[in-house]
Structures are given as C-alpha cells and as structure tokens.
Amino acid sequence: xxxxxxxxxxxxxxxxxxxxxxxxxxxxxxxxxxxxxxxxxxxxxxxxxxxxxxxxxxxxxxxxxxxxxxxxxxxxxxxxxxxxxxxxxxxxxxxxxxxxxxxxxxxxxxxxxxxxxxxxxxxxxxxxxxxxxxxxxxxxxxxxxxxxxxxxxxxxxxxxxxxxxxxxxxxxxxxxxxxxxxxxxxxxxxxxxxxxxxxxxxxxxxxxxxxxxxxxxxxxxxxxxxxxxxxxxxxxxxxxxxxxxxxxxxxxxxxxxxxxxxxxxxxxxxxxxxxxxxxxxxxxxxxxxxxxxxxxxxxxxxxxxxxxxxxxxxxxxxxxxxxxxxxxxxxxxxxxxxxxxxxxxxxxxxxxxxxxxxxxxxxxxxxxxxxxxxxxxxxxxxxxxxxxxxxxxxxxxxxxxxxxxxxxxxxxxxx
Amino acid sequence: xxxxxxxxxxxxxxxxxxxxxxxxxxxxxxxxxxxxxxxxxxxxxxxxxxxxxxxxxxxxxxxxxxxxxxxxxxxxxxxxxxxxxxxxxxxxxxxxxxxxxxxxxxxxxxxxxxxxxxxxxxxxxxxxxxxxxxxxxxxxxxxxxxxxxxxxxxxxxxxxxxxxxxxxxxxxxxxxxxxxxxxxxxxxxxxxxxxxxxxxxxxxxxxxxxxxxxxxxxxxxxxxxxxxxxxxxxxxxxxxxxxxxxxxxxxxxxxxxxxxxxxxxxxxxxxxxxxxxxxxxxxxxxxxxxxxxxxxxxxxxxxxxxxxxxxxxxxxxxxxxxxxxxxxxxxxxxxxxxxxxxxxxxxxxxxxxxxxxxxxxxxxxxxxxxxxxxxxxxxxxxxxxxxxxxxxxxxxxxxxxxxxxxxxxxxxxxxxxxxxxxxxxxxxxxxxxxxxxxxxxxx
Numbered sequence: 096x097x098x099x100x101x102x103x104x105x106x107x108x109x110x111x112x113x114x115x116x117x118x119x120x121x122x123x124x125x126x127x128x129x130x131x132x133x134x135x136x137x138x139x140x141x142x143x144x145x146x147x148x149x150x151x152x153x154x155x156x157x158x159x160x161x162x163x164x165x166x167x168x169x170x171x172x173x174x175x176x177x178x179x180x181x182x183x184x185x186x187x188x189x190x191x192x193x194x195x196x197x198x199x200x201x202x203x204x205x206x207x208x209x210x211x212x213x214x215x216x217x218x219x220x221x222x223x224x225x226x227x228x229x230x231x232x233x234x235x236x237x238x239x240x241x242x243x244x245x246x247x248x249x250x251x252x253x254x255x256x257x258x259x260x261x262x263x264x265x266x267x268x269x270x271x272x273x274x275x276x277x278x279x280x281x282x283x284x285x286x287x288x289x290x291x292x293x294x295x296x297x298x299x300x301x302x303x304x305x306x307x308x309x310x311x312x313x314x315x316x317x318x319x320x321x322x323x324x325x326x327x328x329x330x331x332x333x334x335x336x337x338x339x340x341x342x343x344x345x346x347x348x349x350x351x352x353x354x355x356x357x358x359x360x361x362x363x364x365x366x367x368x369x370x371x372x373x374x375x376x377x378x379x380x381x382x383x384x385x386x387x388x389x390x391x392x393x394x395x396x397x398x399x400x401x402x403x404x405x406x407x408x409x410x411x412x413x414x415x416x417x418x419x420x421x422x423x424x425x426x427x428x429x430x431x432x433x434x435x436x437x438x439x440x441x442x443x444x445x446x447x448x449x450x451x452x453x454x455x456x457x458x459x460x461x462x463x464x465x466x467x468x469x470x471x472x473x474x475x476x477x478x479x480x481x482x483x484x485x486x487x488x489x490x491x492x493x494x495x496x497x498x499x500x501x502x503x504x505x506x507x508x509x510x
Numbered sequence: 511x512x513x514x515x516x517x518x519x520x521x522x523x524x525x526x527x528x529x530x531x532x533x534x535x536x537x538x539x540x541x542x543x544x545x546x547x548x549x550x551x552x553x554x555x556x557x558x559x560x561x562x563x564x565x566x567x568x569x570x571x572x573x574x575x576x577x578x579x580x581x582x583x584x585x586x587x588x589x590x591x592x593x594x595x596x597x598x599x600x601x602x603x604x605x606x607x608x609x610x611x612x613x614x615x616x617x618x619x620x621x622x623x624x625x626x627x628x629x630x631x632x633x634x635x636x637x638x639x640x641x642x643x644x645x646x647x648x649x650x651x652x653x654x655x656x657x658x659x660x661x662x663x664x665x666x667x668x669x670x671x672x673x674x675x676x677x678x679x680x681x682x683x684x685x686x687x688x689x690x691x692x693x694x695x696x697x698x699x700x701x702x703x704x705x706x707x708x709x710x711x712x713x714x715x716x717x718x719x720x721x722x723x724x725x726x727x728x729x730x731x732x733x734x735x736x737x738x739x740x741x742x743x744x745x746x747x748x749x750x751x752x753x754x755x756x757x758x759x760x761x762x763x764x765x766x767x768x769x770x771x772x773x774x775x776x777x778x779x780x781x782x783x784x785x786x787x788x789x790x791x792x793x794x795x796x797x798x799x800x801x802x803x804x805x806x807x808x809x810x811x812x813x814x815x816x817x818x819x820x821x822x823x824x825x826x827x828x829x830x831x832x833x834x835x836x837x838x839x840x841x842x843x844x845x846x847x848x849x850x851x852x853x854x855x856x857x858x859x860x861x862x863x864x865x866x867x868x869x870x871x872x873x874x875x876x877x878x879x880x881x882x883x884x885x886x887x888x889x890x891x892x893x894x895x896x897x898x899x900x901x902x903x904x905x906x907x908x909x910x911x912x913x914x915x916x917x918x919x920x921x922x923x924x925x926x927x928x929x930x931x932x933x934x935x936x937x938x939x940x941x942x943x944x945x946x947x948x949x950x951x952x953x
Contacts, residue, residue, distance in 0.1 A: 250584040
C-alpha cells in the first residue's frame with residue numbers, strides 16, 4: 096500500500112471533559128455519569144456538526160476494559176442510543192488495550208476505502224473512576240500478558256513496566272538527564288492542559304511544577320524509577336469524530352475547510368507474550384511510524400503538529416525518538432530544550448496529552464485524532480498552534496500495552 | 511518469650527470502643543501478616559467487649575479498615591503472597607489478607623476468652639475503679655506470663671499496677687485517636703514496669719510503625735497534660751470574653767482563634783467535642799485527684815455534661831453535637847447554655863464576631879493546605895512573624911494563646927512529665943497533628 100486508493104477525511108470532532116482527580120467538579124464519593132453519558136455526549140457532539148445523522152452509515156465504538164470497569168460488554172449496542180437515526184445501522188466494537196482508539200480510526204478508514212460506507216462515526220470512551228486505582232491496576236494489567244506476566248508483576252503493573260523502561264534509560268543515557276527530561280515533559284503537559292478547558296489538569300494551579308515532577312520515587316508504595324506525576328490520569332471521558340469519503344463530506348453538508356485529510360497510516364502488532372526487545376526503545380512504534388511516513392511520502396520534517404501516547408513521561412521521551420524527531424537517547428534533551436512545546440519545532444500533545452488532558456484508555460486514540468483535526472482546521476482554541484506551511488502534516492501515535500498494538504496515522508489540512 | 515510468640519494469642523478488652531477498635535485493626539493486620547508468613551500456625555486475636563450489640567459494628571469496621579490497609583499496602587502484599595499461586599491480581603490478595611485477618615479473630619463479651627492470652631490490650635472506659643476491677647479479674651484468669659498494655663490516657667500506671675496486683679506486668683501504651691491513622695503512641699513506664707515488657711513495647715511499636723514517645727508516670731502524661739490545660743485556658747478566655755460577646759460568641763471566637771489564627775487542624779472546642787465532653791471531664795477528675803491540683807476543673811464542662819451534651823462520635827465516625835453543632839462534621843452552630851439551643855454560625859451574628867477579631871494576618875494558609883506544603887516551616891515562620899506585628903483583637907488573643915500553650919508545654923518538662931521539650935513537641939505534632947510544636951520561636 097503506497098497511497099490511499101481514494102481520499103478519506105475526518106471532521107466533526109468532539110471531546111468531553113476528562114473527569115477525574117484534578118477536576119474541581121470531580122467528587123470521588125458521589126455518583127457520576129457512566130459510559131452511556133460519555134457515548135451520548137461525544138456522539139451528539141459530533142452529530143451537531145453535520146446536517147443530518149441519517150447520513151452516517153456506520154459506527155465504531157472503541158473502548159478497552161468496560162467489561163471490568165463498568166461490568167458491561169457489547170460495545171456497539173450503545174451506538175444506536177446516540178440518536179434514533181442510527182438504529183439498525185451497522186456498528187462495530189473495537190478493543191486493543193490503550194491502542195483501542197487507534198484501531199477504531201483504522202477500521203473507519205478501511206470501511207470507507209472498501210466503499211462500504213461514506214461516513215463512519217467513531218466514538219471512543221472509557222469510564223475508569225468506578226473503582227479505586229489499586230483495582231484499576233488489575234484491569235489495566237490486561238493490556239499485558241495475564242498468564243505469563245501478571246503473577247510476577249508489580250501491584251501497579253503498567254506503571255512498573257514503564258518504570259523499568261525509565262530505569263533502563265537512566266542506566267544507558269544517564270539518570271540526571273533522563274529524569275530531568277521526564278520532569279520537563281510533565282511541566283509541558285500541565286501547561287498545555289491549562290489552556291484546554293476540557294483537560295483534567297485544566298484547574299491545576301501548582302506554582303512550581305518542575306519541583307513537583309522531580310519528587311523522588313517511593314518504591315515502598317509505588318514504583319522504583321517513576322513517581323505519580325510521571326503517570327497519565329485515571330479518567331472518565333469520551334471522544335468522537337466522523338470519517339468520510341469525498342462523497343460523504345458532501346452528504347454531511349460539511350465543507351472541506353472543516354475537515355482534514357487522512358494521508359496514511361502504519362499499523363503494527365508485536366507479540367504480547369514476548370518482552371520488549373529493548374527497554375530503551377519503542378521498537379513497534381518506530382516501525383508503525385516508518386510505514387506511515389513511507390506511505391505518505393513524508394518524514395518528521397513535514398510534521399507540524401504531533402500527538403504521542405504519553406501514558407508515562409518516559410513514553411513521551413521515547414516516542415520523540417521513535418518518530419525520528421531526535422536521535423536515540425536524545426529525547427530527554429529535546430524536550431528539555433522546549434522543542435516539543437507549542438512554540439517549538441514540533442508542537443506535541445498541544446492540549447495536554449495523556450498526562451494533562453487525561454487518559455480515558457480506549458478513547459485516547461480518538462481524542463488524539465480530534466485534537467489533530469482541530470489544530471489543522473484552526474479550531475484548537477487557546478491551544479491553537481501555528482501550523483508551519485512547510486510542515487503541513489499532523490500525526491498521531493496510538494499505542495496499546497508496552498509498545499504492542501500501535502497505529503501511527505498522518506493527516507493534512509485540506510486543499 | 512519473644513514478641514512473635516506472644517502475638518500468637520492476644521486480647522483486646524473494650525474492643526468495640528473508639529480506641530479498642532482501632533487497636534484491634536492494627537493487631538489484626540499484624541497477625542494476618544504473621545499468618546501469611548507462617549502458614550499452618552494458629553494465631554488468636556480475641557476481641558472482647560461487654561457491649562455485645564456493638565460487636566457486629568466492630569466486625570464491619572474491622573473489615574472496612576483492614577481492607578483499606580490492604581489496599582494501601584498492596585506493593586508489600588504482593589511480595590507477602592508471592593508464593594501463593596492461587597492469588598494473582600491485587601484484589602485477590604487484598605481479599606486473602608482480609609480473610610487471614612478474620613481467621614485469627616474471635617469476637618465475644620466474656621473476659622474468659624482472654625485466659626490464654628500472652629498480651630492483653632486494655633482499652634475500656636477511662637474510669638479508675640472499672641479499670642482496676644477488670645485488670646484484677648484478668649489477672650486471676652490469666653497466667654503469670656501475661657503482659658498488660660493499658661491505653662489509659664491519665665491514670666498513673668504504677669497506681670493501676672499496685673491496685674490490680676500485676677507485679678510490674680503492665681505498661682502504659684497510649685494510642686491516639688484514631689489509632690489506625692495517628693502515628694503516636696505515648697509509652698508510660700511505671701517504676702515497677704518489668705524490663706521484658708519495656709522491650710516488648712518498643713519492638714511492637716516498630717512493628718506497628720508507630721512513633722513512640724516516652725512519658726513519665728504522672729497523671730495525664732504528656733498528651734492530656736497539655737490538652738487539658740490548653741482546653742481549660744480556652745474555656746477561661748471564653749468566660750472572660752462572654753460579657754462582651756455572649757458565651758456562644760466567645761466560644762466561637764476562641765474556636766476560630768485556635769483553628770485559624772494558630773493554624774491547628776481543628777478549633778479547641780471542636781477538639782473537646784471530638785474527644786467527648788464527658789471524657790474531658792473524666793480526665794480532669796483523674797488528674798485533679800492524682801496531682802492534687804484543684805485548678806484542673808471547669809464549671810462550663812460540668813454544666814455541659816450535666817445537660818447531657820457530650821459530643822463524641824457515632825459508630826459511623828460522624829461527630830455528635832457538643833459545644834458546637836455539626837453538619838457533615840463541620841461546625842454550624844454554638845451551644846447557648848441559657849437558651850438551651852444552638853446559635854447558628856451565620857449571618858450578622860457571625861459577621862460581627864469576625865469583624866471584632868479582625869482579618870487574619872498576611873501569609874495565612876489553612877492547616878490543610880500547609881500539611882503537604884514542602885516549604886511549610888518557611889511559610890509558618892513568615893505568618894507568625896506577621897501575627898506578631900498585627901494590631902487586631904484576634905492577633906492579640908492568638909499571641910496570648912501561643913504564649914500560654916508554650917508555657918504549659920515547658921512546665922511539663924519542668925515537672926518531669928516529659929524528658930525533653932522535643933518529646934512534648936513530638937506528641938503535639940504526631941498525636942494532635944499540629945504543624946509545629948508548642949515550644950517554638952513564634953512567640
């Protein structure tokens with residue numbers, strides 16, 4: 096596959112507030128909206144931007160672990176709940192752990208490329224605040240290999256996986272440098288989130304973010320090499336956007352100015368039963384990005400806005416290396432120098448990312464696509480960055496597990 | 511006999527009470543850990559309370575508390591259960607830990623259950639006569655190996671020892687409320703306290719991860735030695751101010767001064783309510799008797815107690831009304847003894863009083879905010895500096911209060927209740943959650 100056989104567009108993006116600790120309105124002990132609310136709010140948010148929901152042909156619902164967080168299966172069953180016009184239309188549920196959202200985007204693209212639909216509504220949701228984090232850790236550990244890894248694994252299974260990656264990077268590239276880079280990533284995430292009213296960290300008013308980020312880890316209660324500020328949030332949120340063919344856009348009554356074009360994607364899967372080949376690299380991400388670049392005929396120099404899967408600060412640094420923004424082992428310096436900031440050469444995670452906006456796990460890939468769409472169409476509000484005309488592309492990386500299920504997708508402003 | 515052997519059979523007397531139930535939780539989790547490490551060995555924790563009806567609530571309380579503890583120590587639990595192939599996920603280990611804790615517990619109301627215990631924690635009502643009677647009875651039931659740890663907060667240990675005929679097999683082991691949360695244990699050794707028991711007490715403190723502060727065997731020890739006098743001072747001030755502001759107004763003022771101006775976790779009248787007005791009265795009485803100090807008395811406390819307005823907490827932990835009325839554990843009214851009703855803390859009444867004491871000095875942050883503040887000392891120091899210079903009535907009251915609280919603390923060292931100023935400060939910061947000790951440079 097070199098180029099897409101026909102044009103695919105994204106439009107009508109919508110993100111809900113990411114609810115969880117940090118938001119002023121979050122009351123852990125009081126009842127809160129469930130998955131139904133987020134699916135409906137996100138879906139309606141997208142529908143409000145088109146002429147008529149009758150013109151949506153199909154739905155994709157992405158989510159990771161509602162079977163445990165919400166004791167609910169059958170994801171697609173909620174699609175028709177959004178609007179009566181969607182009843183009896185096809186809908187598909189997609190799951191690929193933290194990369195569920197990315198897989199949903201690919202399913203929508205494929206459906207359109209196969210001429211099976213002209214408009215596909217993709218909705219991602221996750222509602223995690225139903226249990227304490229200590230139990231949520233069990234559910235999230237399902238993104239790893241249960242039979243082979245869970246028993247030996249840490250109580251906080253995934254944080255520990257990435258703590259090990261941080262530890263390996265400390266050893267290889269120097270602890271001080273990498274630790275500082277991680278702290279700068281946190282600072283950037285919170286500062287970006289403060290410009291995004293939907294972000295979980297929007298209300299964050301900590302003065303000295305850097306000192307906080309440098310809090311020494313406490314392995315007795317958490318992990319060896321990372322602290323809680325290095326982690327993405329536990330979130331309740333939903334996101335939605337519509338994939339459409341050229342014909343589809345017309346049917347939806349959406350002008351091209353309000354849409355972005357999907358240029359390419361790379362999708363790679365690594366064996367969940369095998370440990371990562373190198374803890375200091377996101378090997379699978381690197382391969383998926385390479386495919387996305389090749390198919391679009393571009394390189395990192397063409398990327399003007401980027402969304403990476405910063406489930407942990409260390410993943411943010413490693414992702415910058417995996418996309419080729421900087422050489423192996425140099426991610427920390429790149430971030431420290433401010434080159435991923437909104438005014439840097441590659442504005443990254445401009446709305447806060449998984450650490451600042453929040454990480455509604457199975458929805459994050461969809462949220463990333465919405466934010467890229469908003470940046471490319473000038474609808475990113477206070478988070479808007481200037482898209483350098485020499486770098487007109489946007490890219491997102493959606494990653495499931497420890498670099499196992501990866502989608503890298505590129506977009507461009509419409510012409 | 512070492513501590514591990516003694517922990518094979520332990521009893522808590524008064525287990526359904528506020529302190530007893532907390533001590534029970536601490537012991538249950540310790541025994542569950544021992545059990546996890548020594549599968550097959552039998553451990554017994556006898557939770558005894560005369561109030562049979564309260565045992566059901568105790569069971570629920572222990573389940574909730576042990577679960578919470580297990581959730582918080584999940585990192586350690588995973589290594590404790592590393593060899594149990596049947597336990598994989600966090601929740602399974604948490605459940606197993608709670609099961610282990612319950613498997614060692616026996617609930618009941620009969621003191622005879624304690625007959626084979628090697629360690630007995632006494633946490634019954636703070637009443638001399640009852641404590642002595644129960645300790646005597648236990649002494650007859652148990653063997654000579656049995657050691658006693660009493661949670662008394664005011665009765666001299668040597669006196670209890672002599673009266674109950676325990677031959678030095680008793681030590682003061684005063685947990686703070688709530689025992690699961692508060693790190694402090696005041697350890698009171700009587701001259702007669704056996705050496706072995708002193709060692710057991712020290713080791714147990716480490717196991718339970720408590721901060722042990724030694725106090726000498728003088729009624730009230732450090733904690734109540736300070737708290738009673740601190741409370742009486744505030745009551746005295748309220749009585750002095752009542753002509754001008756009415757008694758409810760004066761109580762409101764002193765409560766605010768202690769909570770806000772002095773940046774304490776709660777106002778002094780709220781703290782008296784939290785402890786219980788009847789408990790406060792009872793401790794005063796014990797101290798008055800043993801110290802021969804007639805100033806340890808309060809008409810106001812006696813009148814409140816007579817009215818049956820006692821404060822204290824409900825089984826669910828919520829605060830009962832006392833000097834103050836509470837909604838969601840927050841003060842919303844002040845008791846008016848003359849009218850026999852609560853004056854709501856609101857509207858013009860509140861505004862006038864707040865205006866009378868004036869605004870807080872610059873640099874004020876509430877206790878809760880400073881608790882996690884890394885530059886806490888710096889901020890407190892700057893605030894108290896401003897308090898020194900402030901011209902308001904509130905600042906004047908606060909300075910006098912600071913001076914008095916310091917004087918009380920220093921006297922505890924002079925009188926030989928505490929071995930050092932540091933120990934007094936440690937009791938107030940660890941047991942009362944103050945951000946700073948009463949002996950400081952702020953005044």
